[in-house]
Amino acid sequence: EADxxxxxxxxxxxxxxxITLECSQTMGHDKMYWYQQDPGMELHLIHYxxxxxxxxxxxxxxxxxxxxxxxxxxxxxxxxxxxxxxxQYLCASSDxxxxxxxxxxxxxxxxxx
Amino acid sequence: GxxxxxxEGPVTLSEEAFLTINCTYTATGYPSLFWYVxxxxxxxxxxLKATKADDKGSNKGFEATYRKETTSFHxxxxxxxxxxxAVYFCARYSGxxxxxxxxxxxxxxxx
Numbered sequence: 001e002a003d004x005x006x007x008x009x010x011x012x013x014x015x016x017x018x019i020t021l022e023c024s025q026t027m028g029h030d031k032m033y034w035y036q037q038d039p040g041m042e043l044h045l046i047h048y049x050x051x052x053x054x055x056x057x058x059x060x061x062x063x064x065x066x067x068x069x070x071x072x073x074x075x076x077x078x079x080x081x082x083x084x085x086x087x088q089y090l091c092a093s094s095d096x097x098x099x100x101x102x103x104x105x106x107x108x109x110x111x112x113x
Numbered sequence: 114g115x116x117x118x119x120x121e122g123p124v125t126l127s128e129e130a131f132l133t134i135n136c137t138y139t140a141t142g143y144p145s146l147f148w149y150v151x152x153x154x155x156x157x158x159x160x161l162k163a164t165k166a167d168d169k170g171s172n173k174g175f176e177a178t179y180r181k182e183t184t185s186f187h188x189x190x191x192x193x194x195x196x197x198x199a200v201y202f203c204a205r206y207s208g209x210x211x212x213x214x215x216x217x218x219x220x221x222x223x224x
Contacts, residue, residue: 100206
């Protein structure tokens with residue numbers, strides 16, 4: 001059973017607020033990822049990290065930022081939330097020796113009013 | 114660039130029907146191939162995988178065979194259940210890059 005956690009599971013906030021979505025994994029994986037998921041289901045990679053102090057932008061441009069100060073922790077921050085940020089955010093991690101397979105957290109459903 | 118194309122849904126089947134969800138991938142390199150499943154309100158779970166040509170991945174009655182000649186990795190199940198209702202994602206992995214996912218196929222199984 002994969003041990004990757006996301007908090008909060010659900011968040012409803014007003015426009016302009018700063019928010020941080022938390023993601024932690026206890027598997028010691030070097031690689032971690034953030035995805036934004038459409039209501040239509042499609043996954044969009046927005047950030048990834050291959051280790052501490054390493055972060056890269058994904059395929060979908062995002063106003064969010066990430067940090068990777070510890071191996072197990074990969075938080076995503078929105079400085080000023082807007083209704084267009086309303087979405088499901090999924091965090092994942094993978095083991096370099098695992099052949100590419102990723103383990104996913106349960107997701108955070110964000111609603112910005 | 115690398116891509117994965119899977120059949121659009123939604124797919125609606127009666128219980129005990131045969132399921133096929135088509136998936137094709139771009140053939141650059143020698144990718145590993147995956148099927149993930151997402152149940153309502155949850156994250157994705159790895160369903161099965163295959164790492165080289167002619168490998169067959171299987172789990173929970175689902176199967177998929179890595180076909181290099183047709184660049185395909187179709188998901189099949191002989192008899193679906195209501196509990197199989199979910200969204201299914203095909204994905205490929207090659208080199209030191211993130212997984213590339215298809216757009217997902219929603220399956221609804223009715224009793």
